[in-house]
Amino acid sequence: MTLIETPVPDGMELVYGYPQSLTDVGTHYCPGCVHGIVHRLVAEVLDELGVRENTIGVAPVGCSVLIYNYIKTDFVEAAHGRAPAMATGIKRVLPDRVVFTYQGDGDIAAIGTAEIIHAANRGERITTVFINNAIYGMTGGQMAPTTLPDMVTTSTPTGRDCNIAGYPVRLSEILAQTAGAVYITRQSALDIPGIRRTKKAIKRAFLAQMHGLGFACVEVLATCPTNWNLGAWEALQWSKKNLGAYYPLETFRMTDDVKALEV
């Protein structure tokens, strides 16, 4: 396996390089999608914590189903929504390894609601990265559990009517109620400050696991320019304005132990 080495001229300090935990292949993601950014953040965190060779990822069903082509750790590919159960199975038999799931909104907040809530409630020592773009990307733009009221999707062609389709799920707020969760936060990957805060949150979530503190989940507000029928830039602005209004960027649960971690 080749690791990407960033050449550093004599006398210079390396301040930004290619993460060792990221493969050197182009992703299949659409222009303006932030999956690639969040993958990179996960890779940087694995590098900084020095755990790449000790980590097992659990891939979801959805656009990030092929995450194992991009992040250079052992991986399993879960059935739709079952990543937290699979991660539980792995972590319970390999308690000294780092185990994370990477899931989209349909995976985690619709078909996999039972699995994530019970994994959180058991305080599984796993880390979950939850990408919320309020739509089913891979299947072609249908309503997600997190689709906003009146938002047009291919399965809500006149906009989401909450009287018929129910209301958008604020999953992080629900997970924060579980006794086993130690760190539940919502961040965004829609601008540079947001990306920097997201990285810090992901690092804290992995550290919480490594210190055996409990379950940690970082929700990341994201985009889907393709299925929102917006350009890359417009999608970022639309997400900030609209997803940000319904899904506040807050830390809903952070125990004192997690707060004390040096990130």
Next chain:
Amino acid sequence: MVRQLLKGNVAFAEAALRYGLEAYFGYPITPQSEALEHLAGRMVQEDRVFLQAESEVAAINMVYGAASAGVRVMTSTSGPGLALMAEGLSYIAGSEVPVVVVNMMRGGPGLGNIQPSQADYFFMTKTAGHGDFHPIVLAPASIQELIDMVGLAFELAETYRTLVIIAGDGSLGQMMEPAELPPMQPLRSADPAWAVRGAAGRDPNVVTSLFLGAEKLEALNLRLQAKLMNIRRREPRAVEVATEDADVLLVAYGTAGRICVSALREARRHGLRVGLLRPQTLWPYPEGRLSELTGRVSGVLVVEMSAGQMLEDVQRVVQGRVPVRFYGRMGGVFPMADEILHEIELLAGEALPAEQPALPGGRQ
């Protein structure tokens, strides 16, 4: 070792632990919950992993995760739970990780009841999940055989990297009889090269059932089919009773097979030359042996605790060479030895010869 009085569910659970079970994930369901209860205590005592999942859906995916990490893992359930696991069973088959599942069958369809049944035969042998695959399905008829088959199941699962289902029924799980447990065996010592345990000093391993591209997925399927063909050649197993001179062949598995032995003895007392073929593997089906025996008998009687599911495999093998009669009871009713004897008599032509297989449960 000593023979002791053991309840079926406790026996297979303790046997699994002694055969080196490293992790158990399960969800309570009658008639097998005693297995989960037994392991809840014993696995912790032995410093191994036990977890009660929030559903059978979660349980099988925990099993899938642990199996991907290369450990010896199992779950146990009954029909309604196995149905919920079907998704996971297919993923397990597609990604070729070794898993053992015990299914103590109960009456269906739907919530049905909690009485013994054999109505999951089609489900386990032919339709355990979407896509082209078959699990190996083992069918014990006594608690001793159940214990022994747990060891065999782990061996087969790991040899072929496949799913193995042990097909018992509620009576086998609930009844007690004397049996001998294996001695405590050492845990697995080496980790499989394909397992996900952290990519230290090697390229990452990926356990997946996703193969994008038609050619890639067909290649996987061809490989799976070659493996299944190999299993079909090498692993069919069956027990025979008095088949040497048999004129009438009984075919029955598990509890129904056991009841057939009583009917067979009674028939022999009446001078009827009756033999029994009791498949121990429902998949692969012992079709070679059944075909040989078909050539030597004048009729076959299939007995099941279902509407006639294994019957279709028997008909497929017999291919009309001799008459095939069926006797089945459903909903948790046992076929009784005297009822089977009556069917034998019909088949042997000592009473009215039957043109058609009898209706399930239909003793005219």
